[in-house]
Amino acid sequence: MSRLHVVSGKGGTGKTTVAAALALALASEGRRTLLVEVEGRQGIAQLFETEALPYEERKIAVAPGGSGEVYAVAIDAERALLDYLQMFYKLGSAGRALKKLGAIDFATTIAPGLRDVLLTGKACEAVRRKGKDGRPVYDSVVMDAPPTGRITRFLNVNDEVAGLARIGPIHNQAQAVMRVLKSTETAVHLVTLLEEMPVQETMDGVTELRAAGLPVGGVIINMVRPHLLDGDDVREAAGGSRAAVAQALSQAGLGGARRGGHAERLVEPLLDQGREHAERLALEREQRTELTGLSLPTYELEFLGDGADLAGLYRLAADLRKQGVAEEGA
Known part of the structure; x- marks a missing residue:
């Protein structure tokens, strides 16, 4: 059963809404889900009608039935880089000094690959993290990922980094991240509409993901109108x-x-x-x-005529559960 669910889709298909509904659907029967935002748009906070997400994990919802919990975090590349500098090189105060000088922002801006390494690394860390009892802190992690057009490069960037940095902590970290991303623990889901362009982009995305050795989960058809x-x-x-x-x-x-x-x-x-x-x-x-x-599992979500508010999210989550998402791990 997959534990890291990466949700991508062409712009306008509602991938953030689907990611939020999937997180709710997976957080059932006492399970705990972490919903991760990596694009800095604060779309998750808007959907759950809460204040802007900080760079820390915070409970934002209770799953249908009341027994599960959904936490959320907005991963910031600058803060993540400071974490890595401290983790690998013990540069806590020096790292903060670099931030004041603007070096951290400079590094993450001129090297977009570095930014993707930091974002995927933090999500995979949440998957691997264990509590004092030795059990995973989160049963599932759902990432609201970049659009389909760049999802393969976004997820595969650590392979490139591991090839460039052949030894040392950065190489080891990149390999550890790719072990998660290319394992059965991960499933990349693509959100689409029943329209020509989104479907074509979905098909192209599946081809690219498979060629890169990344595990494709399912196709989620969003905004299905009644017949x-x-x-x-x-x-x-x-x-x-x-x-x-x-x-x-x-x-x-x-x-x-x-x-x-x-x-x-x-x-x-x-x-x-x-x-x-x-x-x-x-x-x-x-x-x-x-x-x-x-030949992939396919799920369908109804068109929400009143918009994707909090009540609509719970309806979509219930639809996903009825279609077996929680049992199959999507």
């Missing part, structure tokens, strides 16, 4: 008859079907909506077929 019409109704909507629609409106008491009447004025807008709905269903079927070809 208002099925079967024969869809076919009829696609090639709707003006006369049939006008007659149906008239029978429903919406005015006569005479030209210029109330029912007559509703015919074209209804036919347009019917055709658009039929076209959307056809497109969604095509995209589902593409995703099925990936």
